[in-house]
Amino acid sequence: MALVQAGVVVLDCAEPEKLAAFYTELLDAEETDASANRVEIRGADGTRLAFRRDVNATPPSWPRPENSLQAHLDFLVDDLDEAERKVVSLGGRPLDAKEPGGAFEERGYADPAGHSFTVRRLRSTAPKQG
Template identity: 75%
Template sequence: MSLVTAGVVVLDCAEPEKLAEFYKELLGAEDLDAHVNRVEIRAADGFRLALRRDVNATAPSWPRPENSLQAHLEFVVDDLDAVERLIVGLGGRPMETGDATGPTEERGYADPAGHSFIIRRGTSTAPKQG
């Protein structure tokens, strides 16, 4: 029997309530738990994401090399273009992540607080760059 009952990805940000709204809309999620300094949401597939208040939070600089990527989120999607429109409509922004020639099976974005994430079609086969 496992002693660990759940895993939660936690992102630090200045305004967890505002960022939770972005991810709730993107993932079709619901509030799981909310406190003064933390909001946790759960998507329909069980994925859990918490947003924790850090008044000094700064966005990572990825993909710029002066600050390496420590972690990022990946979401599997069926329609890259439709999800991109949703992300931008919710206040996210596309990130320049390298060579964009050829068929694009994954795309990089930043949420409204600057955290990086990827949307991809199918299983990623590309090696980590950098």
């Protein structure tokens, strides 16, 4: 066993219960631990996230430079449009990043507390035809 193991990604926010509910629905997750100041969830794929109460939390302002991107989450999907509908229906909002296209098809969002995350299309593993 390794001396140090990866734990869980923790997002600071004013209302951890509400943010945990957003990600629980988005990731088809379940709550695994909760206290007065922290809620932890585990996604259907095993991904663990926690949300810690910080009443003075200031969300990042990405893509604006002031208080810019501190960290962000990447999620993989098959269908970008379907994922966007779900994100928005849960209270997330699209970010207007105006970044040049890259090797991946992706879209940026902010969760209800303002943390940025990316939804990226899974690369096809099927061989090219023709």
